[in-house]
Amino acid sequence: MATTLTRKGRATRQRIVAGAAELFRERGVAGTSLDDVCEATSTSKSQLFHYFPDGRTQLLAAVAQHEADRVLEDQQPALDQLTSWAAWQAWRDRVVERYRAQGQSCPLAVLTSQLGPGSPEHQEVVVGLFSRWEQKIADGIRSMQASGQIGSSTDAGRRAAALLAGLQGGVLIMLATGEIAHLEAALDEGIAALRRVPGAAQDGAGGPAGLDGRGGSAALDGGGA
Amino acid sequence: MATTLTRKGRATRQRIVAGAAELFRERGVAGTSLDDVCEATSTSKSQLFHYFPDGRTQLLAAVAQHEADRVLEDQQPALDQLTSWAAWQAWRDRVVERYRAQGQSCPLAVLTSQLGPGSPEHQEVVVGLFSRWEQKIADGIRSMQASGQIGSSTDAGRRAAALLAGLQGGVLIMLATGEIAHLEAALDEGIAALRRVPGAAQDGAGGPAGLDGRGGSAALDGGGA
DNA sequence: GGAAAAGTGGACCGTCAAGTCCACTCGTCG
DNA sequence: CGACGAGTGGACTTGACGGTCCACTTTTCC
Incomplete structure (x- = not known):
């Protein structure tokens, strides 16, 4: 099954996922049928269910990932x-x-x-x-x-x-x-x-100015923007 | 049509909208059929289409509003x-x-x-x-x-x-x-x-004053993981 | 080179939901 | 009171969609 995919098989599977993703983006999930996916990716139902035995649900999950x-x-x-x-x-x-x-x-x-x-x-x-x-x-x-x-x-x-x-x-x-x-x-x-978080080193100039960080903590209000 | 609704008619229409809204919230739009709506609101298809001649689309719009x-x-x-x-x-x-x-x-x-x-x-x-x-x-x-x-x-x-x-x-x-x-x-x-916008008068609204407001300090449960 | 496994094509089926239709009841107004 | 229109019920039609099946082709590997 999924454990033994030839190069061609992987390519087909990938094509289905990518194509389905595009359709979902364009027409929404609800507005896209498996037939649409088949047509758009030049595959057939059997292939789709070959790679996604659990059907629509599994395809959706794969696309989401x-x-x-x-x-x-x-x-x-x-x-x-x-x-x-x-x-x-x-x-x-x-x-x-x-x-x-x-x-x-x-x-x-x-x-x-x-x-x-x-x-x-x-x-x-x-x-x-x-x-x-x-x-x-x-x-x-x-x-x-x-x-x-x-x-x-x-x-x-x-x-x-x-x-x-x-x-x-x-x-x-x-x-x-x-x-x-x-x-x-x-x-x-x-x-x-x-x-604007108070306590930062001076904006911009700082550069790679050491690691200091939390030395002072003297919550001086961070000036205007 | 919609122009001449009796009290009863308005009540029914309202019941449908409210019921559909609840179903949509509970089960999602896609997971809710018109039959579901009918059942939940104790109405029948003919009533639904009586009040929403354009069917699902129109009902959806009414619920959205x-x-x-x-x-x-x-x-x-x-x-x-x-x-x-x-x-x-x-x-x-x-x-x-x-x-x-x-x-x-x-x-x-x-x-x-x-x-x-x-x-x-x-x-x-x-x-x-x-x-x-x-x-x-x-x-x-x-x-x-x-x-x-x-x-x-x-x-x-x-x-x-x-x-x-x-x-x-x-x-x-x-x-x-x-x-x-x-x-x-x-x-x-x-x-x-x-x-923290600069230029404000001093905070006197009654709460604990403090420039930092409730920024990031107080007992805020830890973020991140 | 050939057999087994992987890949492919598309017809087919069952289900389910949207939308239609018509017969019926009820309220209201003359 | 009776008739007309608003309101109601539910069976029916239609079509789309998810999912199955089997025959066929290509790849892979011995």
Whole structure:
């Protein structure tokens, strides 16, 4: 079965997943039938069920995983190197650009809400994605704290959660309205808020200024923006 | 037709909308058939099509409008009186409580993503809701600025957009993961950021003063993993 | 080179849900 | 009171979609 796939088999399976993903993005999950997938990928029902014996459910899960992987990939390498304000800006631009290009599609939101209670498999995929995503953002904040560019008085995990929420909400609103302004606002305001955390070394100049970080903690109010 | 509805007729129509809304919330739009709606509301197909000649589509639109109206209603009167920090906190608590109670349901996200490209009718409902929502938040910020509790140097509209995005994202993540922490973090951080806008009069609203607001310090359960 | 396994094609079936139709009841107004 | 239209019930039609089956081709490996 799945254990013994020839090169051709893998290619076919991959073609099905990619094609299905595209259809889901274009026409929604509910609006896409297995026949549609077959037609779009030049395959037949038997092949589809050959690679996904559990049918639609399994295909959906595979596509979800595929899309989830792409989400973080598309933000690399920026997301893994949030060690300077310039990097944060680059990441922000990357995200905005990605979703702008994607337009009315984000498979994440689609899949997320397509599954109410149930489908623990999908739940897992989405939870895993959010978790990794937030982790990377939090790591970025912590690294900035370590280098003194963000004050140490704030809870990196909580900040990351808020930032991720803003990002997700921005995408959601974009999907609903077609406007990307909310996504931009959420990211910009979120990052700006990080810059205002008191206790940071002086903005910009800092450079690779040693590791200090939490020496003073004398919550001097972070000046104006 | 719809122009001449007797009291009984209106009641039936209302019963259908309310019942359908509940089913959609419980089982999702895709997981609910018109037969389900009929059964749940003790009506028959003919009645359903009597009141919604365009069938499923029209019913969906009616339910969407119904739900959209409820969303803002549920936040009143807090949402219309964001004139003190205490009011902001009350609103925040209201929102969190509402979604906590709702659990895995928010019909908004469901409907939003259920409709990919197409259904301009629904699009309109959602856009209208977001627009009114953001407007009210922005009004709150402006009134705080007018009374000197928030500095005038920030763009109220943009802040409101970011806050709404955070809220929406928090809800989305809650739907996906069951965790409400992101929603809380997004609201708390968003409001805290407002408190840090420079140029405000000293915080005297009654709570514990402090420039940092409830930023990231207090007993906030750990973020991240 | 040939046999077994993997891959492929498409007809076929059962189910289920959207939407139609018509017969019937009930309330209201002349 | 009686008739007309609003309101109601539920059987029926239609079609799409998920899933099955089997005959056939290609690849792989001895």
